[in-house]
Amino acid sequence: MFRSITILGITVHLVTKQEALDAVFGFFQDTKLNIIHTINPEFILNSLEDNEYKEILNSASLAVADGIGILKAAKYQKITVPERIGGCDFALDIMDKMQGTDYSVYILGASQTNLDAAIKNLRAKFPILKIAGFHNGYFSDSDDEAIIKEINDSKANLLLVGMGGIKKQETWVYKYKEQLKVQASMGIGGSIDVYSGNIKRAPVLIQKMGFEWLFRTLQEPKKRLKRIYRLPLFLWYAFRER
Numbered sequence: 273m274f275r276s277i278t279i280l281g282i283t284v285h286l287v288t289k290q291e292a293l294d295a296v297f298g299f300f301q302d303t304k305l306n307i308i309h310t311i312n313p314e315f316i317l318n319s320l321e322d323n324e325y326k327e328i329l330n331s332a333s334l335a336v337a338d339g340i341g342i343l344k345a346a347k348y349q350k351i352t353v354p355e356r357i358g359g360c361d362f363a364l365d366i367m368d369k370m371q372g373t374d375y376s377v378y379i380l381g382a383s384q385t386n387l388d389a390a391i392k393n394l395r396a397k398f399p400i401l402k403i404a405g406f407h408n409g410y411f412s413d414s415d416d417e418a419i420i421k422e423i424n425d426s427k428a429n430l431l432l433v434g435m436g437g438i439k440k441q442e443t444w445v446y447k448y449k450e451q452l453k454v455q456a457s458m459g460i461g462g463s464i465d466v467y468s469g470n471i472k473r474a475p476v477l478i479q480k481m482g483f484e485w486l487f488r489t490l491q492e493p494k495k496r497l498k499r500i501y502r503l504p505l506f507l508w509y510a511f512r513e514r
Contacts, residue, residue: 274334277353279345280509282316282329284337288354289365295334296366299456300375300429305449307332308458309442310359312339313506318439320509325439328446333456336362341503345510360463363432367394367401370430376402378423378454381409381434381441382464389468404428409435409464416448424453431457434464 274285274295287295299306309315309332319326329335336357337343346353367377382390387408395403404426407419423431431454435441441459445452465471 276335277346277349277351279342279349280316280320280506280513281326282311282319282335283332284311284335284342284346284353286351286354287334287336287357289357289362291354292334292336292357292362293365293369296430296456297369297375299333302455305445305452305454306334306456307442307445307449308456309335310338310357310362310458310460311335311342313341313345313503314339315442316342317502317506317509322439325443328442331446338362341506341510344507348511348514359458359460360466363458363460363463364397366430366458367398370402371398371400374402375429376404376427377430377432378404378426378428379406379432379434379464380419380423381432381436381460382462382468383410384408386465386468386470389470390464393467393469416444420448420451424451429455432460432463433457434460434462436462436465 274287274291276283276285278284285292296308309329311329315329319329337346337353337355338357338359340356343353343356370377379387379391381387387406391403391406394401405422405428407422411419431445431452433441433445435444441461445457445459462471
């Protein structure tokens with residue numbers, strides 16, 4: 273089992289990206305659903321207000337550190353996280369490694385326009401990746417059963433869920449974890465919009481410095497400004513926990 277750290281009650285595994293990739297491909301050999309979370313400060317702050325969400329996050333088979341705030345919180349405990357693993361890039365790394373194998377992916381989320389553009393770009397980027405199916409993220413509760421059937425009928429091994437809304441994607445997968453027949457599932461937030469090309473990635477240097485969140489905020493200020501204000505609160509809570 274992975275080494276881990278607990279930050280404000282949430283477990284984060286201390287793994288490198290390569291170790292995380294190996295773990296995901298190990299999940300593909302399993303008969304049950306393995307849930308993967310990319311933990312950032314916003315996840316943890318929401319878990320402080322919602323015990324059910326805390327349970328959902330701690331149910332993960334793999335929880336990686338996504339966000340500079342998680343690395344700083346670990347340092348308060350004098351623990352070094354081996355590597356920051358951003359969900360957007362990690363999903364791409366998994367799909368890249370899936371090329372040329374019998375494993376396939378199902379992608380759920382985003383608007384139909386952005387999803388169609390994302391699928392087109394992913395097929396161009398990964399020409400021998402098996403995309404078993406896809407569906408937009410705008411559906412009602414009454415559609416859940418049909419979507420789950422579509423996912424299961426696709427025989428996909430990996431489900432990527434980009435519903436975007438805070439807690440929504442993790443809660444949806446957890447709710448249906450017994451019905452879903454995929455071997456691994458990961459929430460990817462707004463990554464489908466990024467894959468579509470309609471949301472630009474930060475330059476590589478800014479990504480490496482851990483400031484991609486600021487770049488994204490400048491593109492979507494109405495959507496993201498409130499989230500930025502919560503980061504100092506998270507760091508204070510994490511420092512006080514020490």
